[in-house]
Amino acid sequence: MDILLFCIFLAATFGAGATGALFPTGEWYKGLNKPSWTPPNWVFPVMWTSIYLLIAFAGARVAVLDGSAYAMAFWAMQIAFNALWTPVFFGLRNLKGSVPIMVCLWIAVLGATITHMQLDFWAGLAFVPYLAWVSVAAALNLEMVRLNPDQKSLQLQNL
Amino acid sequence: MDILLFCIFLAATFGAGATGALFPTGEWYKGLNKPSWTPPNWVFPVMWTSIYLLIAFAGARVAVLDGSAYAMAFWAMQIAFNALWTPVFFGLRNLKGSVPIMVCLWIAVLGATITHMQLDFWAGLAFVPYLAWVSVAAALNLEMVRLNPDQKSLQLQNL
Numbered sequence: 132m133d134i135l136l137f138c139i140f141l142a143a144t145f146g147a148g149a150t151g152a153l154f155p156t157g158e159w160y161k162g163l164n165k166p167s168w169t170p171p172n173w174v175f176p177v178m179w180t181s182i183y184l185l186i187a188f189a190g191a192r193v194a195v196l197d198g199s200a201y202a203m204a205f206w207a208m209q210i211a212f213n214a215l216w217t218p219v220f221f222g223l224r225n226l227k228g229s230v231p232i233m234v235c236l237w238i239a240v241l242g243a244t245i246t247h248m249q250l251d252f253w254a255g256l257a258f259v260p261y262l263a264w265v266s267v268a269a270a271l272n273l274e275m276v277r278l279n280p281d282q283k284s285l286q287l288q289n290l
Numbered sequence: 291m292d293i294l295l296f297c298i299f300l301a302a303t304f305g306a307g308a309t310g311a312l313f314p315t316g317e318w319y320k321g322l323n324k325p326s327w328t329p330p331n332w333v334f335p336v337m338w339t340s341i342y343l344l345i346a347f348a349g350a351r352v353a354v355l356d357g358s359a360y361a362m363a364f365w366a367m368q369i370a371f372n373a374l375w376t377p378v379f380f381g382l383r384n385l386k387g388s389v390p391i392m393v394c395l396w397i398a399v400l401g402a403t404i405t406h407m408q409l410d411f412w413a414g415l416a417f418v419p420y421l422a423w424v425s426v427a428a429a430l431n432l433e434m435v436r437l438n439p440d441q442k443s444l445q446l447q448n449l
Binding site: 133136139140142143144145146147149150153154155157158159190191194195197199200201203204205206207208210211212213214215218219221222223225228232235239242285287288290 | 292295299304305308309312313314316353354359362363364365366367369371373377380391394444446447449
């Protein structure tokens with residue numbers, strides 16, 4: 132594997148992952164009604180770090196193969212929606228508004244998993260934990276919308 | 291050009307561009323000290339819409355070519371940092387914190403411009419307005435840091 136190529140893909144995940152540090156969970160998140168199966172807070176950075184390493188690896192493997200156009204387009208799409216979700220959920224506290232973003236993310240990750248798998252078994256496999264985790268995150272997002280019907284999003288223009 | 295491929299790249303830019311609608315300029319931005327050459331507000335969405343269309347076109351042209359690995363890695367990197375900048379600047383109002391993000395974005399766009407140009411003249415050309423605009427945006431960001439030394443970023447944990 133081309134290490135420099137891996138590092139550029141990893142830099143992309145770092146851009147998306149930086150939202151986790153910049154828009155942290157806090158008292159507001161603690162106060163939300165959550166389903167009983169919500170993972171503890173420490174699980175999230177562990178999962179995301181693992182996923183980012185895995186998909187940078189997958190991207191670097193597949194980018195050099197012929198016929199990787201769709202895989203690369205889905206790779207780019209997933210990282211954009213990945214970067215968008217956290218500021219909308221934890222920044223704007225917009226539970227409902229983060230659902231369509233999660234849907235777009237889920238579609239992009241599904242597309243990336245399939246197209247990577249078609250070209251390279253290990254790259255496809257590296258996307259599977261991501262697809263599983265985004266499915267959990269989507270269910271969690273929907274449950275939080277349902278359990279917090281009166282939650283208002285932050286009105287930035289009034290601050 | 292493969293239209294579906296273009297649409298997936300365009301979807302990625304839509305994810306990044308949605309930050310412009312979700313974290314709009316407002317009274318806070320109006321109150322900042324800005325350099326005399328700051329473009330009027332209406333210029334920003336016009337520029338970004340044009341740039342997003344151009345780079346989706348560039349991505350779709352280059353993705354299908356042999357040897358596009360680095361071009362695709364830089365394409366993915368630029369869209370991640372593009373999505374990150376707006377929530378940090380307009381959401382967190384973190385002028386200083388948005389500078390390193392802008393630097394990473396500028397590097398990614400430079401890398402994308404060069405690698406696209408090496409493979410396809412029109413794709414490379416399509417990245418040139420983006421590189422020019424991000425250079426302006428970086429200068430603007432630095433000037434705003436300099437002109438607003440007492441600007442505090444939003445403390446989400448206190449809201």
